[in-house]
Amino acid sequence: MTNPADSIEIQNVVASTGIGQELDLEALAEDLPGADFNPDNFPGLVYRTQEPKAAALIFRSGKIVCTGAKSIDDVHDALGIIFEKLRGLQIPVEDDPDITVQNIVSSADLGHNLNLNALAIGLGLEDVEYEPEQFPGLVYRMDEPEVVILLFGSGKIVITGGKRTDDAEEAVEEIVERIEGLGLLG
Amino acid sequence: RLRKWQERIRTKDAGERNLQFALSEIDRMASALGVPRSVREVASVIYRRALNEDLIRGRSIEGVSTAALYAACRQEGIPRSLDEVADVSRVPQKEIGRTYRYISQELGLELKPVDPKQFVPRFASALQLSEEVQSKATEIIDVSAEQGLLSGKSPTGFAAAAIYAASLLCNEKKTQREVADVAQVTEVTIRNRYQEQIEAMGFR
DNA sequence: GCTTTAAAAAGTAAATT
DNA sequence: AATTTACTTTAGAAAGC
Numbered sequence: 001m002t003n004p005a006d007s008i009e010i011q012n013v014v015a016s017t018g019i020g021q022e023l024d025l026e027a028l029a030e031d032l033p034g035a036d037f038n039p040d041n042f043p044g045l046v047y048r049t050q051e052p053k054a055a056a057l058i059f060r061s062g063k064i065v066c067t068g069a070k071s072i073d074d075v076h077d078a079l080g081i082i083f084e085k086l087r088g089l090q091i092p093v094e095d096d097p098d099i100t101v102q103n104i105v106s107s108a109d110l111g112h113n114l115n116l117n118a119l120a121i122g123l124g125l126e127d128v129e130y131e132p133e134q135f136p137g138l139v140y141r142m143d144e145p146e147v148v149i150l151l152f153g154s155g156k157i158v159i160t161g162g163k164r165t166d167d168a169e170e171a172v173e174e175i176v177e178r179i180e181g182l183g184l185l186g
Numbered sequence: 187r188l189r190k191w192q193e194r195i196r197t198k199d200a201g202e203r204n205l206q207f208a209l210s211e212i213d214r215m216a217s218a219l220g221v222p223r224s225v226r227e228v229a230s231v232i233y234r235r236a237l238n239e240d241l242i243r244g245r246s247i248e249g250v251s252t253a254a255l256y257a258a259c260r261q262e263g264i265p266r267s268l269d270e271v272a273d274v275s276r277v278p279q280k281e282i283g284r285t286y287r288y289i290s291q292e293l294g295l296e297l298k299p300v301d302p303k304q305f306v307p308r309f310a311s312a313l314q315l316s317e318e319v320q321s322k323a324t325e326i327i328d329v330s331a332e333q334g335l336l337s338g339k340s341p342t343g344f345a346a347a348a349i350y351a352a353s354l355l356c357n358e359k360k361t362q363r364e365v366a367d368v369a370q371v372t373e374v375t376i377r378n379r380y381q382e383q384i385e386a387m388g389f390r
Numbered sequence: 391g392c393t394t395t396a397a398a399a400a401g402t403a404a405a406t407t
Numbered sequence: 408a409a410t411t412t413a414c415t416t417t418a419g420a421a422a423g424c
Contacts, residue, residue: 012397016420042394043422055395057421065420068396103419107398116337117299125296132299133268134283135416136338136400148417150399153337158398161418244391280415338400372403374408392424399416406411 004110005172010165011158012105015075018063019086019093025060031089047082054078072101072165103161106168110155110176112186114138119151122182140175147171208233208251215255218274219266229258236289245285249277253285257295264308265300267342269370302327302336302345305369309349312368313360322352330386339379343371347379351387 025045029037036046044057044065052074057065064082069075076099083093116138120130129139137150137158145167150158157175159168179185209230216226232254236242242250252275259266268286272279290297303324310320326348330336336344346369353360362373362380369376384390 009398011399012418014396014419018421036394038394043424044394046395048395053396057395059421061422063421065395067394067420070397100420105397105418113334114337115334117331120299125298126294129287129291129416130299131283131287131416132338132401133340133342134287136402137416139417141417150417152399152401153334153339154400156399158417160398163419283415340401343402374404375402377408378401394421401415403414404412407409 002111004108004176005169007109007111008106008159008168008172009108010071010104010106010168012067012103013069013072013075013101014103014105015066015069015072015079015099015101016063017066017079017097017099018061019083019091019097021062021092021094023058023060023062023091025058028058028089028091032085049078049081052077056082058082066099072104075099075101101163104163104165104168105158105160106162108157108159108168108172110151110157110179110185112155114151114153114155114179115184116151116153118184119179119182122184123178142171142174144174145170149175151175204247205234205237208247211248211251212255215252215271215274219255219259219270221255221259221262221264221266225255225258225262225264228261229255232257232261232289232293232295235293239292241289241292245288246277246281248275249281249285250289252277252282253289256282256286257290257297260297260300261295263304265304265341267305267370269342300341302331302341302348305342305345306349309345309365309368313349313353313364315349315353315358315360316356319349319352319356319358322356323348326351326383326387330383333386335382335386340371340375342369343375343379345369346371347376347383350376351380351383 025037029035029045044059047056054069055067066075066079069078086093116130120128123140127141137152140149147159147161147167159171162168212226212229236250256271268279268283272282306320306323346365350365362376366373366376
C-alpha cells in the first residue's frame with residue numbers, strides 16, 4: 001500500500017526578494033552575459049542560472065523574482081549566485097536579503113483512476129471547475145490548506161498556490177480523505 | 187445638483203442602451219444557433235443577473251452576452267460547443283470560455299459537466315443518420331463512460347467518435363472527415379476516442 | 391485586465407516527416 | 408500515420424500600460 005503523500009514532487013518554486021538598490025537594467029544587460037532585456041515587452045530583465053536551473057526576473061527597483069527552482073534550497077542557491085554576480089559588477093547588494101516563497105507547485109499520484117464527472121458532483125459543484133472541453137483537469141479550490149488542486153483522470157494531480165512545503169502534503173492527505181469518503185477512490 | 191441629475195439620466199440611458207444591445211445580440215446569436223425562444227429567455231435572465239451583480243465591469247458586453255447564451259444552452263439541456271458559439275459571436279472562443287467560467291462561478295449556476303449524449307441527436311441529423319444509429323451511439327457513450335473513459339475528454343469528441351462507430355455498426359457509414367466537420371473536432375481525435383470505445387464495447 | 395518566467399498534469403491541434 | 412511542437416488550466420511576484 002503506497003502512500004500518495006510519498007509521491008509528492010516539488011516541480012517549481014516561485015520566490016521574491018530585493019537587493020535594496022536601484023538598478024540600471026540597460027547597463028546590466030550589457031554586463032551580464034546571457035541576460036534578456038526587452039523593455040518594450042516586459043519591464044524586467046531575465047537572467048537564467050544553470051546550476052541550479054532557475055530563471056530570475058530582475059527589476060529596475062532592485063526587486064527580483066525567482067522561478068523554476070525545484071526546491072527552496074535551490075531558490076536560495078540560485079539567488080545567491082545572482083547576488084554574487086551583481087557584487088562582482090560593483091553593485092552593492094544587501095548582506096542577506098530576505099527571500100519570500102510565494103508559490104510552490106507540486107505533483108503527486110493518487111494511484112487510482114478518477115471518475116471526474118462523479119468527483120465534480122461529489123466534491124461540490126460550488127468548489128469545482130471541470131470543463132473538459134477547455135481543459136482535461138478538474139480544478140478544486142481547497143480552503144485548508146488554501147491551495148488549488150488539479151485532478152486528472154489518471155489519478156495524477158497538481159497542487160499549487162501553497163507557500164509552505166507542508167501545504168502539499170496536507171492537501172494530498174485531505175483530498176484522499178474526501179475522495180475516499182465519497183467512495184470514489186479505487 | 188442639476189449636473190448630477192443629468193449625469194444620472196445619461197448613465198441610466200447608457201445602461202439601458204447597453205442592456206438593449208446585449209439582449210439583441212443574444213437574440214441574434216440564438217437565432218443563428220437555432221435554439222428555441224425559451225433558451226433566449228434563460229440567457230437574458232442570466233445576463234441581467236450578471237449585470238445586477240456587477241460582473242460586466244472589465245469585460246465586454248459581447249463576451250458576457252455570449253457566455254450567458256452558452257450557459258443557457260447547457261442549463262436547458264441543449265448544449266452548443268464553444269466552437270459553435272464562437273462561430274456566431276464576435277468574441278474569440280478563449281474569451282467566451284473564460285467569461286463563462288467566471289459568471290458561472292460568481293452566479294453559482296452549478297451546471298453539471300456536459301453530457302456527450304446531448305450532442306447526438308443534432309450531430310446525427312446533420313449527417314442524415316437514422317434513429318437506429320443515434321440509439322447505438324448513445325449506448326456506446328453510456329458503456330464507455332461507465333468504464334471511466336470519459337474523464338478529461340471533450341464531450342464533442344466523445345460524441346463524434348460514438349456516432350462514427352455507430353454509423354459503421356449500422357451500415358450507414360460516414361467518413362471520419364464528415365463526422366469531424368459537423369462536430370468541429372479533428373479526425374485524429376475521433377480515431378483516438380473510437381479505438382478506446384470499440385475496446386470498451388468488447389469489439390475488436 | 392495584459393505583458394514575462396517556470397513547471398506539472400492530459401487533451402487537442404497543427405505542422406513535419 | 409507517427410513525431411514534434413505548442414497551446415489550454417492552476418498560483419504567485421515583479422513594473423507599467
